Amino acid sequence: MQLKTIRQSLFVGVSILSFAAIGCTEQRNFETVAPTPAATSQTNSVSDLAQATPSPTTEAPTRQPDVVYVPTPVPVVNEMLRLANVQANDVVYDLGSGDGRIVIAAAQKVGARGIGIDINPERIREANENAKKAGVTDRVEFRQQDLFQTDFSEATVVTLYLLPELNVKLRPKLLSELKPGTRIVSHEFDMGDWKPEQVVKVGERTVYYWVVPETPPANLKK
Template sequence: MQLQKILLGIVASASVASLGIAGCTSPQLEAEAQAPTSTTQSPAAPTPPQERQPDVPYVPTPQPVVDAMLKLAEVGKNDVLYDLGSGDGRIPVTAAQRYGTQSVGIDINPQRIREAKENAQSSGVSDRVQFRQQDLFGTDLSQASVVTLYLLPDINLKLRPKLLQELKPGTRIVSHSFDMGEWKPQRVEQVNGSTIYLWTVPENVPENLRS
C-alpha cells in the first residue's frame, strides 16, 4: 500500500511538471509564430537626381519681339542660331520657318523641351531645329553665329565671359529686355514696349569684359 502511494505521487509530480513545461513554452512558441519573419530585400533603386532649377522664370517672348530680334541680328539661312532659355521654342522655330536657319534651343526644363519639339514638328521645321535639355552654362556655344537671350541682368553678366570666350568674332548676340553691363550694345531698339539689344563679338575682347 505504501509503495502504491509512492508510485502515484511520482506520476502526479511528473504530470504537474509536464503541465508546467507546457505552460512556459506554449506562449513563447505562439509569440515566435506571430513575430514578423526577417527576409532579405533588394535595396531600393536610387532616385534620379533632380534637375537644377531654372535660373529664370518662364515668360514667353511676344511674337513681334521675336520677329524684331531676328531682324536686328540679320539672321539668314547660313546662320546657326542658339537660343539660350528657349522655352516653347518660338525663336528657333521662327528662324527656321522664315529664314531657313539651322537653330538650336537650350532649356533646362524638360516640359519646355517637350513643348518646343511639338511646336517644331507642327510647324514642319523639325529637320532644321533641335532642342536640348541642358544647363546653358554647360553648353558648348562655339558653333553659333547668332545667339538670342531672354534671361535676367545677373544671368547675362554671369554668361558674358562664356559668350566672349566661346563665340567666334562676328557672332551676333541679341537680348530681350536686359543689357550686359559694361559691354555696351551696338544697337538698341524699342518694340511694343520691349527693349532689345544687339552686340557683335569683337576680334579683341577688352580685359574688363572677360570676367
C-alpha cells in the same frame, strides 16, 4: 505526484513560448539586417550607372527654371533676327527657348538652323509641336538642358530673354565658348558692364546687340 506533473507541463509550455519568441526576434533581425559590403557596392554601381546614363525619354527637369516663361512678342522676335542679320548659313541658339518661336522664325524666314535650349520639359514638347506645325523640323532642334551646362560653341547667333543677373552670370561662358564674331541679341536686359554695340526700341521693349570680340576684356570674363 499531480503537482509535479503540473510543474513539468508549465516548464514545457514556457520553453516552447521562449523558443517561439527567440524565433520571432531572429526573424525581425534578419529582415532589418544591413546589406553586406558586396551588396552595397553592387547597389551603388547600378545606381551610379542609372544616373550616368539617363534614359533619352527622361523629361524631369534637372532643376527648377530660373525664370517664369514669358513669350517674346513677334515684332521683337523679328527685330532680334534683323539686328543679328541672321542668314541661311547661321546656327541660331536660343537660350531659354520657350515655345520655340525664335529659332522657328529663323528657320522659316531665312532657312537658318536653330537649336532651342530649355530646362522645362513642357516647353520642349510645346516647341516641338510648333516646329511640326511650321514644317521646320528638319531645321530646328529642341534640347531639355541646363543653360549653364550646355555647349553652344557652334552657335553663330545667340538669342536670349532671361533676367539681368542671369545674363551677367552667363556672360563669362558666352565669351569663353563662342567664336569671335558671334552675334548675341538679348530681349529687354543688358549684360552689366559689357557695353552693347546697338540698342533698339520696339515699342516699349528693348533689344540689345553685341558681337563677341577677338580678345574679350578680362573684367568681362568674371
